[in-house]
Amino acid sequence: MTIIPLKDRKSRIDDISKMILPEMAPEQLRLLGVSVKDIAEGNLHDAFANNAAGIEVIKLIHHRSNAIKHNQNDLYAIRSRPEALSQLNLVINNCDIFMKLGQKLLSELPPNTPMSESIYELIDKLVTTSVQIGYSAGSNDTCALLDRYTNSGHKATISTPKNAGDAKAKISLQVGVLVADMAKYVYQHKDLKSAPKTLLAEAIQTRLLSFTMQGNNKNIPALQQYANRCPAYSSINNWIKPVAKPKNSNKLPKPSLDKVINELTVAFKDQAIKRTLSQ
Secondary structure, eight states: OOOOOHHHHHHHHHHHTTOSOGGGOHHHHHHHTOOHHHHOSSOHHHHHHSTTHHHHHHHHHHHHHHHHHHTTOOTTGGGOBTTBOOHHHHHHHHHHHHHHHHHHHHHHSOOSOHHHHHHHHHHHHHHHHHHHHHHHHHHHHHHHHHHHHHTSHHHHHHOOOHHHHHHHHHHHHHHHHHHHHHHHHHHHSTTTTTOOHHHHHHHHHHHHHHHHTSTTGGGOGGGTTSGGGSOOHHHHHHHHTTSOOOTTGGGSOOOOHHHHHHHHHHHSOHHHHHHHHTO
């Protein structure tokens, strides 16, 4: 078990409180004995589970960035100038620009009709993917500059390897996003939208278990952290909690477990699941 000296622990908690997405460092949180809610507002998994995940993630980043600035945790704020803003100020400014451009784009799109829903969905997926690309690119470049020093003796004595932490964070997001997508699909399906969440969680777990039993799917890195290479029912249930059920759906006949499983199997084929978990 790694033991971190008290003085160093306080310093590292202060460091991680400057992160916009501390969820990306789960091993560090565990080592320090803190949770995301101890140092940041909002929930990244809830944002990804939202029907407009991309927009919600941007809103969360914007909110947390302003909170960090308000708490005077802006890295290199003293060096920030109008012509060379700090990274945090750049994030805040770009979030503001994004929101303005988003409003302009929405005004140019056709009215909100069933035909336009696919357009909105595609745009949101583009936003979500862009956020993931940007964050991963920034993480990669930071590692390129700092990893030589991270791998020094200091890391060996009091740190968990940074790369392992980054990989585990990405894995958790991949699986969580897949589960949320499955839940959204069910609640947008006219014959399935009345499914209770307990039944839905069981159906998703059954589909994932079936997937892991095919070929070498159980060897996919994203599944290695789970017993039986499938997330626990309780984890799936937590991931789908933020996914809203359609209003008045409880008045409709409830689908059977087999029907939900069959529909998920058709909609989320093995190859599609593999692509999502390998991103």
